[in-house]
Amino acid sequence: MIVKEEQKKEGNDEKLFINLIECYLLLDNRFSLDLYPICVPCLIKVSLKKEEDEETQKEVEIALLALSRIDDRNKIERDLYLNEVKEIIQYHQKHRNLTRLAYQSAWGFLIKRFLLDKSLEVVIANELHFEREVESELDGLMQSVDWKKKEEEMGETERKAMDIISRWISSIRYNFFSCNLWNEEYAELISRIVDLFRASRDNHNEMGKECIQSIKAVAKYRTVKLDDLLKSGVIDAGLEEIQRPTPNERMTYESLKFYYMLSLRFKGMTGDEMEEAKRKELKRKMLEKMEEKGVEDIFNSFQETFRFFFPDDSGFIHL
Known part of the structure; x- marks a missing residue:
């Protein structure tokens, strides 16, 4: 139907054409490659509308929502x-x-x-300031939610805010997996994710898990400054999760996995990445923090529980 409508020389129903594209993408994100040159410009054209009346805002919102559904592998x-x-x-x-x-x-x-076009990194980080923008959006959205409520107790506005927060966290994780640049804005963004993790983990375990998975991606894939991780509070947040009186198994596993990734980063450090003296100092600070919390026995007990997840039997948490 989309192709037939596009091929019409006369009598093309533009509204129908747009609706067909949006419906298709919202139902199936694995769009045919042949349709991209037809459909992407159409939705972009709608998204460029600047009028701020409610009807136009809704048109733009749906067009951009449909675009965001396009499969990342194409x-x-x-x-x-x-x-x-x-x-x-x-x-x-x-x-x-x-x-x-x-x-x-x-x-x-x-x-x-970005997953298939790494050259977008300069645009995303330096021209459009992704990290700064996400931090600002998360600030506003988090203030719209009463985190003491369970999901079934929330109103429509709060549920919508939660949905958008979850979408942002997904985009953050995509970015962390792909990005190689590092700037101070990333450090602030990690701190904001830690805030969200602490706010959501009691009544919204799924979002808490998404947060710790994003932070885990930082430790594994980025050229992150490890001292920025210490400043962000993520070390303390992970230890708090592991020490909870009634731990959530999945959240505990994700927290432990973060420490495992972090330990691999320390072991893999070279002189080019970090001066040896600085590496030792950061390592000392982390170990002191863990000793202060008295978590050595807890780590050891969980290592036995999750042994099949961590192939390094020499002790995945020993830095």
Whole structure:
């Protein structure tokens, strides 16, 4: 139906055409490669609308939501989207014309393209300031949620905020997996994820798990400054989770996995990555923090429980 509508020489129903594309993407994100040159420009055109009336905002929101659904394993040529998506994001940064969901969706679409196009990193980090923008959005969204409530007790506004937060965390994880640049904005973003982890873990285990998985990606994949991790509070947050009187098995596993990834980072450090004296000092600080919390026996007991997850029997937490 999409192809037939696009091929019409006369009498093309633009609204029907847009609706067909949006419905298809919202139902199935594995879009045919042949359809990208047809459909991406169409949705981009809708997303570029600047009017702030409610009807236009909804049109833009749905178009960007549909774009954000496109499968991350299929590469889209940059000339189909990049300049336009940059314009959408930068215009919102100046005028705040998009809904929260629309803005997240614009970023979600761009970050998914990053997996197959590493050259986007400079645009994402240095031109559009992904880390700074996500931190600001998370601040606002977290204030919209009463974290003492369970999900079934929340109102519609709170549930919507939770959904958008979850989408941001997913985009953060995509970015951490792919990004190699490091700047001070990343350190602040990690601190914000730690705040979200602490706020959500009692009544929203799934979101807490998403947070610790994102932080785990930092430890494993990024050229992260390890002293920034110490400053962010993530070390303390993980230890708090492991020490809970009634631990959640999945959350405990993810926390332990974070420490495992961190220990591998320390073991793999070279002179090019960190001066030996600084590495030893950071290592000492981490071990002192663990000793202060009195968690050595706890680590050892969990290591036995989760042994099949951690192939290094010499002690995955010993740095």
